[in-house]
Amino acid sequence: DAKTTQPPSMDCAEGRAANLPCNHSTISGNEYVYWYRQIHSQGPQYIIHGLKNNETNEMASLIITEDRKSSTLILPHATLRDTAVYYCIVRVAVASKIIFGSGTRLSIRP
Amino acid sequence: GAGVSQSPSNKVTEKGKDVELRCDPISGHTALYWYRQSLGQGLEFLIYFQGNSAPDKSGLPSDRFSAERTGGSVSTLTIQRTQQEDSAVYLCAIPGLRNTGELFFGEGSRLTVL
Numbered sequence: 001d002a003k004t005t006q007p008p009s010m011d012c013a014e015g016r017a018a019n020l021p022c023n024h025s026t027i028s029g030n031e032y033v034y035w036y037r038q039i040h041s042q043g044p045q046y047i048i049h050g051l052k053n054n055e056t057n058e059m060a061s062l063i064i065t066e067d068r069k070s071s072t073l074i075l076p077h078a079t080l081r082d083t084a085v086y087y088c089i090v091r092v093a094v095a096s097k098i099i100f101g102s103g104t105r106l107s108i109r110p
Numbered sequence: 111g112a113g114v115s116q117s118p119s120n121k122v123t124e125k126g127k128d129v130e131l132r133c134d135p136i137s138g139h140t141a142l143y144w145y146r147q148s149l150g151q152g153l154e155f156l157i158y159f160q161g162n163s164a165p166d167k168s169g170l171p172s173d174r175f176s177a178e179r180t181g182g183s184v185s186t187l188t189i190q191r192t193q194q195e196d197s198a199v200y201l202c203a204i205p206g207l208r209n210t211g212e213l214f215f216g217e218g219s220r221l222t223v224l
Contacts, residue, residue, distance in 0.1 A: 032211055034211060034212065036213075038153075042217070043201055043203075043215030043216055043217055043218055044153065044201075044203075044213070044215050045215070046206075046212035046213060046214065049210065049211060049212065085152075087152075087153075091211060092211075096158075097143070097155055097158040097166050097168070097169070098143065098155065098158075098213065099155055100145070100152055100153035100155070101152065102152045103152060
């Protein structure tokens, strides 16, 4: 699976949009971009994934650049409960081992 | 998390003892993953089971660690002769039934080796 690079930490004001970047310049054509988050002392939670089109669900939006070398996870109206570590992962959407990086620690300030 | 039950939720043991951690997924999942997370660290891949194929053990940190999955359902992670550096939360995960690649994690087993 391709390697991803994320900033170690970010902060965002409550109520504003949180934009979390991820670089995956070595991504292959059949690899998807997945985002998870881990709230303190809980197991990781799936957020969203995409191949090349932008995706939106009830939790977030995923914007993937046209060359697919980077993506941005957008939390449109961040709340204090969104404080977590956010992991960006690239993998094929079939069963294989999944390697998590260090993620981005997002802090939402009141 | 929904669909994955792990036990025990907390385990305190003495250095040198063996421990077994259990992952019990709801039926229908052919794949199962084990990860561990030390305090303040990221998720470390340990082992991956897929159906009847040989498991991918490439993440196991030493030969003190082993895992098995009986009957394609329950999995047990065994740590022999535990060391203090084995202290961590051990997480089990299964893929969603839609087979679109997302994982669902259990709540984990917190292991403390004194």
